[in-house]
Amino acid sequence: MSIEVLKPGLHTSIQDLGRVGHYHLGIPPSGAMDQLSLRAANLLVGNPSGAAALECALMGPELRFTEACRVAACGAEMVPKLDGERLPLNEAFIAPKGSVLSFDFVRAGARLYLAFGGGIDVPERLGSRSTYALGGLGGLDGRALRAGDRLALLPCSSRIPLRQLPEQWRPRFDAEHVLRVVPGLYEHRLSPAGRERFYAETWRVASEADRIGYRFKGDQPLEFVPREPPFGAGSDPSNIVDACYPIGSIQIPGGAEPIILHRDAVSGGGYATIATVISADMDLIGQLQPHRKVRFEAVDLPTALEARGAYRKRIAALERHFAPD
Amino acid sequence: MSARYSFAGDEFLFVELSEEMKLEAFFRSISITDRLRREAVDGVIEICPANASYQVRYDPDRLDGNRLKALLERFDTELAGNRQRTLHTRVIEVPVFYDDPWTRETLMRFRDRHQQPDATDLEYAARINGYDDTAAFIEAHSATPWFVSMVGFVAGLPFMYQMAPRERQIQVPKYLRPRTDTPRQTVGYGGCFSCIYSVRGAGGYQMFGITPMPIYDPAGAQPHIDASMIYFRPGDVVKFTPIDDARYEVLDAQAARGEFVPRVMPYVFDLDGYERDPIGYAARVKEVFA
Numbered sequence: 001m002s003i004e005v006l007k008p009g010l011h012t013s014i015q016d017l018g019r020v021g022h023y024h025l026g027i028p029p030s031g032a033m034d035q036l037s038l039r040a041a042n043l044l045v046g047n048p049s050g051a052a053a054l055e056c057a058l059m060g061p062e063l064r065f066t067e068a069c070r071v072a073a074c075g076a077e078m079v080p081k082l083d084g085e086r087l088p089l090n091e092a093f094i095a096p097k098g099s100v101l102s103f104d105f106v107r108a109g110a111r112l113y114l115a116f117g118g119g120i121d122v123p124e125r126l127g128s129r130s131t132y133a134l135g136g137l138g139g140l141d142g143r144a145l146r147a148g149d150r151l152a153l154l155p156c157s158s159r160i161p162l163r164q165l166p167e168q169w170r171p172r173f174d175a176e177h178v179l180r181v182v183p184g185l186y187e188h189r190l191s192p193a194g195r196e197r198f199y200a201e202t203w204r205v206a207s208e209a210d211r212i213g214y215r216f217k218g219d220q221p222l223e224f225v226p227r228e229p230p231f232g233a234g235s236d237p238s239n240i241v242d243a244c245y246p247i248g249s250i251q252i253p254g255g256a257e258p259i260i261l262h263r264d265a266v267s268g269g270g271y272a273t274i275a276t277v278i279s280a281d282m283d284l285i286g287q288l289q290p291h292r293k294v295r296f297e298a299v300d301l302p303t304a305l306e307a308r309g310a311y312r313k314r315i316a317a318l319e320r321h322f323a324p325d
Numbered sequence: 326m327s328a329r330y331s332f333a334g335d336e337f338l339f340v341e342l343s344e345e346m347k348l349e350a351f352f353r354s355i356s357i358t359d360r361l362r363r364e365a366v367d368g369v370i371e372i373c374p375a376n377a378s379y380q381v382r383y384d385p386d387r388l389d390g391n392r393l394k395a396l397l398e399r400f401d402t403e404l405a406g407n408r409q410r411t412l413h414t415r416v417i418e419v420p421v422f423y424d425d426p427w428t429r430e431t432l433m434r435f436r437d438r439h440q441q442p443d444a445t446d447l448e449y450a451a452r453i454n455g456y457d458d459t460a461a462f463i464e465a466h467s468a469t470p471w472f473v474s475m476v477g478f479v480a481g482l483p484f485m486y487q488m489a490p491r492e493r494q495i496q497v498p499k500y501l502r503p504r505t506d507t508p509r510q511t512v513g514y515g516g517c518f519s520c521i522y523s524v525r526g527a528g529g530y531q532m533f534g535i536t537p538m539p540i541y542d543p544a545g546a547q548p549h550i551d552a553s554m555i556y557f558r559p560g561d562v563v564k565f566t567p568i569d570d571a572r573y574e575v576l577d578a579q580a581a582r583g584e585f586v587p588r589v590m591p592y593v594f595d596l597d598g599y600e601r602d603p604i605g606y607a608a609r610v611k612e613v614f615a
Contacts, residue, residue: 130527137543230344242516
């Protein structure tokens with residue numbers, strides 16, 4: 001049972017929920033940027049929610065099935081077409097033997113999750129099948145898909161009926177998004193005016209937005225507090241002695257463009273981080289297209305924990321919805 | 326001793342021990358993080374020591390962040406009196422082909438992002454650090470041992486701190502804008518740190534040379550690297566040895582066949598001994614290979 005990659009799309013990689021425990025040596029978690037959509041696609045085809053699936057950024061792949069296969073697509077609005085015929089998103093379907101699956105242009109969102117009955121069969125590396133392309137690790141030979149690749153699937157035992165994903169678990173694509181952050185880390189390096197403007201500004205997603213980090217453009221650079229650099233930090237006011245970067249942390253090299261580190265993050269470096277996106281809002285970033293508008297809202301830790309609780313309840317309800325009776 | 330604790334989102338606690346780089350702060354970071362690892366606290370997911378700071382990832386559904394903070398403060402206080410001053414580690418010889426054709430070709434492509442477009446990174450670093458020429462600078466870079474004070478950025482990249490009195494340490498700024506390309510196993514420099522790029526990719530450090538020694542092994546093809554895929558650990562001591570192109574070819578071919586064998590000696594690093602006499606101590610480190 002395998003799938004032939006006819007066209008790879010813009011950047012399509014194998015992802016599951018990611019690997020934990022290797023960040024201290026520089027290996028980031030990887031895994032789906034929009035974890036809820038990955039879970040939903042897997043559950044629709046009867047897989048465990050953390051099975052390996054395809055994450056397709058901005059432009060979908062073209063695939064041919066050598067055997068009939070259960071398929072579901074969730075996340076970005078990229079309408080699937082089976083042998084040219086349009087199918088609904090967020091609904092499981094059977095791709096017959098020999099059929100070709102392709103996608104329309106993306107209408108909203110940035111990443112589509114494509115799950116196959118059984119899940120993709122690549123070896124687990126450090127406990128996960130996720131691709132970490134910068135480190136050449138996991139997935140298929142540690143890289144994004146190419147034309148001519150073949151994907152093997154694990155045996156599919158599920159016979160669950162073909163169902164739809166209820167509206168409440170689909171991502172929302174607003175004109176302007178608010179990302180909630182906990183201020184801290186090296187925030188004191190920003191001038192009061194710089195700090196104020198970081199939260200007041202409407203930022204736009206830059207074209208350099210990928211699994212490592214999302215870059216944003218604003219009107220003018222943010223100001224850091226001038227200082228005599230501490231030994232080893234480097235001369236720019238935004239430099240620090242190289243330290244760890246939390247997943248979701250925001251740095252502003254030279255004050256020019258904020259960068260949010262995501263699931264393929266560099267684990268540390270010499271730029272001052274000024275806040276961290278709360279875990280409940282990380283999925284949202286994975287669905288941001290270039291040029292989207294974003295504002296940052298400062299919240300305290302109790303608010304972040306409350307949002308985390310709500311996110312976890314949403315996931316638990318999703319799992320229950322698809323649990324066998 | 327002061328420390329700055331900062332919650333980073335709902336899953337990370339970040340702790341800065343010193344704003345400036347010093348080995349004392351690294352040892353403090355290692356003592357606290359080792360203690361936390363030994364205690365095996367439920368809810369602690371990941372412990373990341375860095376140069377003069379550290380970070381803990383935790384699951385707030387199992388461990389309250391403020392409890393974790395109180396625990397770390399207690400460890401720091403308890404350890405203050407008898408902080409770890411020695412480290413059982415190893416000295417590793419890293420052969421370096423300085424001024425090699427690959428980093429030279431790469432740096433030429435990014436001259437517009439450099440402080441001095443009409444010089445190479447080595448020429449620039451030699452000049453601003455007061456060396457007569459690149460040969461004297463390479464001599465200085467390879468003469469002292471280096472202390473791995475952090476592993477990260479990308480998979481397995483070591484940050485190395487020079488074992489020399491501060492006034493003699495090499496310092497160079499990073500590129501004005503980061504490059505989009507750096508050859509794999511480039512020996513780089515930024516701030517007061519040397520590094521070895523473990524994978525090809527973006528980078529902002531000045532480029533001095535390249536090592537044939539594999540340091541990251543996702544394919545499991547290198548016998549000197551274990552299942553973690555990463556060769557270096559914080560606390561490792563590194564000695565750079567300049568090699569020429571012929572020697573590079575030989576060692577690179579060995580690495581390609583999975584037959585590269587690094588020279589490594591067990592070693593006990595003594596912080597007090599080093600701080601009393603950095604120059605003499607550094608000279609003695611090199612004798613382990615004599």
